[in-house]
Amino acid sequence: MKNKTTAGLFALFLGWAGIHRFYLGQTGLGILYFCLIFLSFGMIPFILGLIDGIVLLNMDENEFNRKYNSKMIRDQGYDRGAQNFGRTMPQRGQAPPLPRSNQNTGRELPNPYKVNGIKKYKEFDLDGAIDDFKRGLK
Incomplete structure (x- = not known):
């Protein structure tokens, strides 16, 4: 240095x-x-x-x-902010890694009450959002 x-x-x-x-x-x-x-x-x-x-x-x-x-x-390696955790750069001659798909593979479907609650919350319908979240917890 x-x-x-x-x-x-x-x-x-x-x-x-x-x-x-x-x-x-x-x-x-x-x-x-x-x-x-x-x-x-x-x-x-x-x-x-x-x-x-x-x-x-x-x-x-x-x-x-x-x-x-x-x-x-x-x-x-002292500059922790510049590190790419979990990412590797492709070596010469290698194809870049494929992007991950957003599809649920073998997972449960999202709770419809939670989805509606989030939607209502974003629309500032707080009472409706609270009701949907409570239903989703049952």
Whole structure:
């Protein structure tokens, strides 16, 4: 995992060469910083490196992790919200899984009083819904 302090120190001391961008996995920006050394005699990358260093060192740890370590956290399984429980992705050459049908297979039919009670409840006929639910419980 990438460390916020390491990235900030790289930016402060070696930011003019774009080292912190390579460390953070932003290769394109690292190459741009390196090319700017020759195009601007080092002044623009030096200033950008200082600004990046200050921003990185003042950034909240959670925000840094979300920005720069999100792929690593997800790969390690710490990001529970991104997991698909019970779902598997088809492997190459396999057909996608078939969708489940909504048909009742071997199950009891739904209680008609319950169905009518729900319908009446949605139509704001509360007294009728209560009566149907009571009948459904008998």
